Amino acid sequence: MRDFLPEDVRRRHYVIGVIADVYEGYGFEPLETPAVENIETLLGKYGEEGDKLLFKILRRGEEGKLGEADLALRYDLTVPLARVVAECRAKLPKFFKRYQVQPVWRADRPQKGRFREFYQCDVDAIGSRSMVVETEMLAAATDVLARLGFTDFVIRLNHRRALSGVLDASGVATGQHEAVLIALDKLDKIGPDGVAGELAERGVAKSGAFALLDACGALDESPANDVILARLARHLHAHAAGVAALDELRQILSLCEATSAAGRVRLDPSLARGLSYYTGAIMEITVPDLAGSLAGGGRYDNLIGMFLGADVPACGISLGLERILVVMSERDMFPPAVAKTAADIMLTVWSGERLSDTLALAALLRKGSLRVDVYPEADKIGKQFKYASSRGVPFVAVVGDDELARGDVAIKNLATGEQTAVPRDQVVAFLRAAKN
Amino acid sequence: MRDFLPEDVRRRHYVIGVIADVYEGYGFEPLETPAVENIETLLGKYGEEGDKLLFKILRRGEEGKLGEADLALRYDLTVPLARVVAECRAKLPKFFKRYQVQPVWRADRPQKGRFREFYQCDVDAIGSRSMVVETEMLAAATDVLARLGFTDFVIRLNHRRALSGVLDASGVATGQHEAVLIALDKLDKIGPDGVAGELAERGVAKSGAFALLDACGALDESPANDVILARLARHLHAHAAGVAALDELRQILSLCEATSAAGRVRLDPSLARGLSYYTGAIMEITVPDLAGSLAGGGRYDNLIGMFLGADVPACGISLGLERILVVMSERDMFPPAVAKTAADIMLTVWSGERLSDTLALAALLRKGSLRVDVYPEADKIGKQFKYASSRGVPFVAVVGDDELARGDVAIKNLATGEQTAVPRDQVVAFLRAAKN
Numbered sequence: 001m002r003d004f005l006p007e008d009v010r011r012r013h014y015v016i017g018v019i020a021d022v023y024e025g026y027g028f029e030p031l032e033t034p035a036v037e038n039i040e041t042l043l044g045k046y047g048e049e050g051d052k053l054l055f056k057i058l059r060r061g062e063e064g065k066l067g068e069a070d071l072a073l074r075y076d077l078t079v080p081l082a083r084v085v086a087e088c089r090a091k092l093p094k095f096f097k098r099y100q101v102q103p104v105w106r107a108d109r110p111q112k113g114r115f116r117e118f119y120q121c122d123v124d125a126i127g128s129r130s131m132v133v134e135t136e137m138l139a140a141a142t143d144v145l146a147r148l149g150f151t152d153f154v155i156r157l158n159h160r161r162a163l164s165g166v167l168d169a170s171g172v173a174t175g176q177h178e179a180v181l182i183a184l185d186k187l188d189k190i191g192p193d194g195v196a197g198e199l200a201e202r203g204v205a206k207s208g209a210f211a212l213l214d215a216c217g218a219l220d221e222s223p224a225n226d227v228i229l230a231r232l233a234r235h236l237h238a239h240a241a242g243v244a245a246l247d248e249l250r251q252i253l254s255l256c257e258a259t260s261a262a263g264r265v266r267l268d269p270s271l272a273r274g275l276s277y278y279t280g281a282i283m284e285i286t287v288p289d290l291a292g293s294l295a296g297g298g299r300y301d302n303l304i305g306m307f308l309g310a311d312v313p314a315c316g317i318s319l320g321l322e323r324i325l326v327v328m329s330e331r332d333m334f335p336p337a338v339a340k341t342a343a344d345i346m347l348t349v350w351s352g353e354r355l356s357d358t359l360a361l362a363a364l365l366r367k368g369s370l371r372v373d374v375y376p377e378a379d380k381i382g383k384q385f386k387y388a389s390s391r392g393v394p395f396v397a398v399v400g401d402d403e404l405a406r407g408d409v410a411i412k413n414l415a416t417g418e419q420t421a422v423p424r425d426q427v428v429a430f431l432r433a434a435k436n
Numbered sequence: 437m438r439d440f441l442p443e444d445v446r447r448r449h450y451v452i453g454v455i456a457d458v459y460e461g462y463g464f465e466p467l468e469t470p471a472v473e474n475i476e477t478l479l480g481k482y483g484e485e486g487d488k489l490l491f492k493i494l495r496r497g498e499e500g501k502l503g504e505a506d507l508a509l510r511y512d513l514t515v516p517l518a519r520v521v522a523e524c525r526a527k528l529p530k531f532f533k534r535y536q537v538q539p540v541w542r543a544d545r546p547q548k549g550r551f552r553e554f555y556q557c558d559v560d561a562i563g564s565r566s567m568v569v570e571t572e573m574l575a576a577a578t579d580v581l582a583r584l585g586f587t588d589f590v591i592r593l594n595h596r597r598a599l600s601g602v603l604d605a606s607g608v609a610t611g612q613h614e615a616v617l618i619a620l621d622k623l624d625k626i627g628p629d630g631v632a633g634e635l636a637e638r639g640v641a642k643s644g645a646f647a648l649l650d651a652c653g654a655l656d657e658s659p660a661n662d663v664i665l666a667r668l669a670r671h672l673h674a675h676a677a678g679v680a681a682l683d684e685l686r687q688i689l690s691l692c693e694a695t696s697a698a699g700r701v702r703l704d705p706s707l708a709r710g711l712s713y714y715t716g717a718i719m720e721i722t723v724p725d726l727a728g729s730l731a732g733g734g735r736y737d738n739l740i741g742m743f744l745g746a747d748v749p750a751c752g753i754s755l756g757l758e759r760i761l762v763v764m765s766e767r768d769m770f771p772p773a774v775a776k777t778a779a780d781i782m783l784t785v786w787s788g789e790r791l792s793d794t795l796a797l798a799a800l801l802r803k804g805s806l807r808v809d810v811y812p813e814a815d816k817i818g819k820q821f822k823y824a825s826s827r828g829v830p831f832v833a834v835v836g837d838d839e840l841a842r843g844d845v846a847i848k849n850l851a852t853g854e855q856t857a858v859p860r861d862q863v864v865a866f867l868r869a870a871k872n
Contacts (some may be wrong), residue, residue, distance in 0.1 A: 001470035003520050005527065006534070009466035025802045027779040027809030030445040034437035034553050035471055035509075035539065036491070055472070056494045058505055060543045069494055073471075084439050091441065093778075093827055095812055098442070103471065107496045117470050128812035132791060136810060139799070258792040259799050342529075343463040355568060356694040363575070363695050366461045373463030374572060376531055376564040391529055 001117040007339060012119075014338045015324060016101050018147050019121055023099040026140045028123055031098040033080040035105075039072045045079050047276075053106045055116075073105040077122040078303070078316065085126055086307035095127040101321070115322070123297075124316030126304065131251040133315045134281045134299065138252070139259035141285060141295050141317055146260065148324065149333045153294060155264045156284045158271035159249050160298070162232060165242020166269065169235045172204055180204055181272040188291075225253055228267045245280070252281060277303045283317065290327055295319045341392035343373035344431060345411075348384040350400050357399055361409065361424065368428030389414050395431060437553040443775060448555075450774045451760060452537050454583050455557055459535040462576045464559055467534040469516040471541075475508045481515050483712075489542045491552075509541035513558040514739070514752065521562055522743035532562040537757070551758070559733075560752030562740065567687040569751045570717045570735065574688070575695035577721060577731050577753055582696065584760065585769045589730060591700045592720045594707035595685050596734070598668060601678020602705065605671045608640055616640055617708040624727075661689055664703040681716070688717060713739045719753065726763055731755045777828035779809035780867055781847075784820040786836050793835055797845065797860065804864030825850050831867060 004012065020030065036057060043051055056069035074080060077100045085096065101121045110116055123140065125133045138155055145153050167177050183198040190198070214231065223231075229246060236242035249267065256265050273282045273296060280299030287294060297317030304312040328334060345365065347358050355378075362372045373393060375384045381398065388396045398410040409427055412419045413434070422430045440448060456466065472493065479487055492505035510516060513536045521528065537557045546552055559576065561569045574591055581589050603613050619634040626634070650667065659667075665682060672678035685703065692701050709718045709732060716735030723730060733753030740748040764770060781801065783794050791814075798808045809829060811820045817834065824832045834846040845863055848855045849870070858866045 001472055003470070003516075003524070004466075004468040005520075005524065006465035006467065009468050012468075013466070025805070025807050027782075027807060029442035029778050030440075030449070031442065032440040032445050032448075034439070036437055036541070036553065052496075055496075055507070057509075058492045058494055060488075060491075071491070073493075080439075088439070088441065094823065097778075097809075105472070117472065125812070130813040132785075132795070132810060132812040135795060136798075136812075139795075143802070255791055255795055258796040342465050342533075346463075349568075355691055359568070359571060359575075359691055360694040362572075366579070369461070371461050371463060373533075374568060376561070376568040376572075377566040387530065 002115060006342070010338055010340065011325060011329075011334055012321075014334065015148065015321065015328070016119075016121070019101065019144050019319060019321075020099065022140055022143045022147060023123055025143070026097070026136055028097040028099045028125075028140075031081070031084065031100045032102060033074070033077075033084060033100070035074055035103070036071045037074060037080060037083070039069055041083055042072050042075055042079060046075055050075060053108055055105050055107050074102070075106060076104055077102060077120050077318075078124070081122070081124055081126075082304045082307040085304050085312065086309075089308065092126075095125065097123075097125045099123045119321045121319040121321045122316060123319070124314055126312060126314045129301070129313045131248055131255060131281075134248075134252045134283070135255040135259060135261070137297065137315060137317045138256055138261040138265065138283060141319065142259070142261040142264055144319065145285065145294065145324075148328065150287065150294075150327075153264070153285050153287050154266055155261060156268040156271050156286060157249065157252065157265050158268055158273075158282050159245040160273075160278045160280060160282055161241045161245035162236065162249065163269065163272065165236045165239040165245060166232065169239050169242065176202065176204055178276075184270050185272045187270045222266070225265070225267045228269060232269060248281060273298060280315070287327060289330075290323060292323065293320065294323055294327070341394070343371045343391075343393050344435065345370060345395040345397055346373040346375060346384070346388040346391075346393045347397045347399070348381055348388075349375050349378045350381070350398065352378050354399060354401075354404070357404060361397065361399060361427075364424065365428060365431070368432075370428060370431055385412070385414065395434070397427070438551060442778070446774055446776065447761060447765075447770055448757075450770065451584065451757065451764070452555075452557070455537065455580050455755060455757075456535065458576055458579045458583060459559055461579070462533070462572055464533040464535045464561075464576075467517070467520065467536045468538060469510070469513075469520060469536070471510055471539070472507045473510060473516060473519070475505055477519055478508050478511055478515060482511055486511060489544055491541045491543050510538070511542060512540055513538060513556050513754075514560070517558070517560055517562075518740045518743040521740050521748065522745075525744065528562075530563050533560070534562075535559045555757045557755040557757045558752060559755070560750055562748060562750045565737070565749045567684055567691060567717075570684075570688045570719070571691040571695060571697070573733065573751060573753045574692055574697040574701065574719060577755065578695070578697040578700055580755065581721065581730065581760075584764065586723065586730075586763075589700070589721050589723050590702055591697060592704040592707050592722060593685065593688065593701050593717065594704055594709075594719075595681040595717050596709075596714045597677045597681035597716065598672065598685065599705065599708065601672045601675040601681060602668065605675050605678065612638065612640055614712075620706050621708045623706045658702070661701070661703045664705060668705060684717060709734060716751070723763060725766075726759060728759065729756065730760055730763070777830070779807045779827075779829050780871065781806060781831040781833055782809040782811060782820070782824040782827075782829045783833045783835070784817055784824075785811050785814045786817070786834065788814050790835060790837075790840070793840060797833065797835060797863075800860065801864060801867070804868075806864060806867055821848070821850065831870070833863070 042054055054075055055073040057071040059068045059070045103117050104120050105117050108114060108116060164177055167180055172180055179202045183195050187195050232246055253265060256262060271282060271284055277300045278298040279301045282298035284293040285295040295317055299315040301313045304314050347362055349358055358374060362374050365372045385396055394414060396412050403410055408421045408423045410419055411422050478490055490511055491509040493507040495504045495506045539553050540556050541553050544550060600613055603616055608616055615638045619631050623631050668682055672682060689701060692698060707718060707720055713736045714734040715737045718734035720729040721731040731753055735751040737749045740750050783798055785794055794810060798810050801808045821832055830850060832848050839846055844857045844859045846855055847858050
């Protein structure tokens with residue numbers, strides 16, 4: 001787990017701020033849940049592997065048996081959302097649209113780029129089956145990435161029921177679907193021949209496999225969306241659920257054209273997404289230089305019902321905050337203002353007797369919304385300059401006896417070495433002008 | 437532990453935003469540490485009672501013995517700061533000034549206003565013994581509270597070494613100091629007679645006790661700071677550490693007059709503060725209608741040394757975020773803008789065929805920095821109005837066939853019922869004007 005020093009915190013808050021601002025623009029509202037949930041709420045929700053990765057908290061007090069755990073740290077933001085929706089249904093609007101940016105914890109073996117504490121940034125819309133929901137998810141994610149400076153991302157779109165329809169139509173038995181999805185998920189890494197090989201190993205008929213890969217557009221170079229739709233339609237013509245899924249994909253593609261996601265969405269029938277709870281459209285956002293995705297999500301119409309005991313449609317997307325930060329760092333995408341120094345100016349301290357004057361000047365500048373550091377003690381002035389310089393503070397102020405007598409302040413630009421006498425009441429304006 | 441629904445999150449983020457902004461203005465920088473620390477880092481730092489209140493995390497994997505805990509949830513923000521300073525000394529500036537706003541966890545019995553997960557908001561300055569540090573702490577806390585709208589708060593100031601000096605000078609044995617501090621801490625609740633009674637019970641000589649209460653100004657009504665200083669000086673004239681402490685108090689009082697804390701600081705020789713690690717000035721900020729304080733802190737020159745193995749002076753103040761929120765709610769102090777609704781406008785959906793037009797309008801308005809909700813599906817228009825109204829959204833837009841033909845949008849003010857036809861390219865300006 002990591003400590004975030006000031007520069008890290010500033011970068012993280014910048015990205016989180018953009019995310020929050022964009023989602024507020026789409027009518028999403030913030031939600032926060034506790035770090036700790038009852039262990040029963042979490043157990044069994046993430047598969048056997050997930051149960052092992054929970055951080056479990058020892059029961060307190062004497063009544064608890066030795067070693068028994070009754071609480072666990074939050075593992076994702078989806079199960080807490082489902083719990084909140086189930087508990088607070090009456091207080092929440094019919095279409096509850098929430099964003100949530102909080103840490104989650106997984107007892108994974110730590111490795112490069114993977115941490116035991118990391119932030120998730122989830123956006124979900126509860127209550128509607130309309131494809132407007134999927135479209136707004138994709139448009140908002142596009143806005144976030146565009147605002148952060150990404151230009152080369154692609155939105156990959158598929159549909160769980162289209163996928164299973166193609167498998168059915170290709171003669172793949174229902175019991176083999178999952179194995180095929182797992183093989184398919186590796187298409188990026190092992191190529192079409194590799195996938196075909198794995199499918200053969202798993203006893204999936206070669207013809208079925210190739211029909212599938214063909215539909216995937218895996219056998220030629222990124223066919224256009226309408227080519228893929230036509231191929232899928234050919235495979236799915238007799239499969240009612242598959243045909244309905246294609247219609248949803250067509251709707252999303254068409255609606256996206258009216259939004260910022262226009263031209264970004266690429267149908268990818270090989271997109272499978274690991275989680276088993278998806279029931280409709282699935283999506284992933286990728287950039288060329290990152291294995292894995294910047295964001296991923298989809299429709300899951302049954303998960304919340306597990307908690308509520310009633311059917312509640314839902315669709316969500318999770319932005320990979322940690323990955324976004326990694327790519328932005330590697331590409332040097334942070335605006336200069338994010339790496340702000342500790343202060344706009346540092347006031348030096350000439351002598352102990354002048355401390356009150358220095359503090360009064362600091363108060364004046366802070367009223368003008370400047371960020372002001374005060375060197376805390378009288379010291380050699382050169383040492384104070386050096387300290388400000390080492391911290392990247394652009395200006396230092398000296399208030400000596402002469403300056404006090406004249407009512408001005410000597411302001412030194414540490415980059416140029418230039419020193420200017422500025423009347424006290426004009427220091428704010430002077431520094432403002434210098435900043436811009 | 438609590439879920440924070442959107443209104444709660446907005447109020448919390450508003451207060452945290454003001455705090456962060458003020459502290460940035462004083463040259464403090466943000467720090468974040470993990471929720472989880474090694475259990476050895478935390479054990480023994482908070483007394484026996486504190487050890488019991490730690491949430492302990494079960495060791496993972498088979499190698500761990502049943503029931504063994506190797507990690508624990510963060511209990512406060514001071515010990516993690518000390519750990520970071522010890523680990524990252526070389527990366528941090530000589531005078532490290534950090535603020536940190538993060539949750540902490542205590543396995544307390546939950547009760548009204550006390551939670552097992554709550555936020556702390558700590559501000560600490562490491563590396564200087566100058567009273568400029570204390571002064572800036574008090575000025576910044578004053579700015580935070582003033583910016584939040586508090587006008588009736590008082591800063592109570594005392595000094596640990598003045599306190600122990602008075603006790604020494606009053607003939608209280610060192611071994612009895614802590615008992616006296618505990619009795620003194622109840623002055624607010626049980627009055628001077630009550631304190632004298634408790635002191636007598638604990639075998640503290642009556643003359644000594646009364647000398648102390650006299651010095652405290654507990655026997656008359658809030659004496660002026662210079663009266664208290666004079667009384668303390670009388671008691672402490674032969675006590676070198678006590679005299680030095682008085683000098684520090686005088687410096688803080690004098691320096692504060694040059695800052696926003698001017699006129700706010702009241703010496704209170706009865707102020708004791710619970711924690712044993714304070715070594716110098718101690719402070720607390722109170723308002724009349726709250727038992728307990730809005731903020732508290734002091735100088736602790738030895739604590740960080742425990743981790744670093746070298747002497748590091750430090751002074752900090754902790755703002756009681758949860759209490760500030762409680763008082764602000766009770767007094768209805770949140771600016772109206774904080775209770776913002778989910779959106780500035782909701783676009784209704786006339787028919788499935790018009791969805792693209794609606795989404796294109798949404799994109800246009802969002803580009804103009806408006807917060808726009810889109811009703812996700814075609815439905816009776818009255819039902820959509822009602823939904824927007826129930827959510828407090830002030831405007832709805834209708835884009836019917838007539839409006840599309842004319843290139844305008846019908847905008848209805850839900851408070852007045854007034855409906856206006858606005859050309860598409862003027863909707864942003866229209867809503868901006870209506871907002872102000």
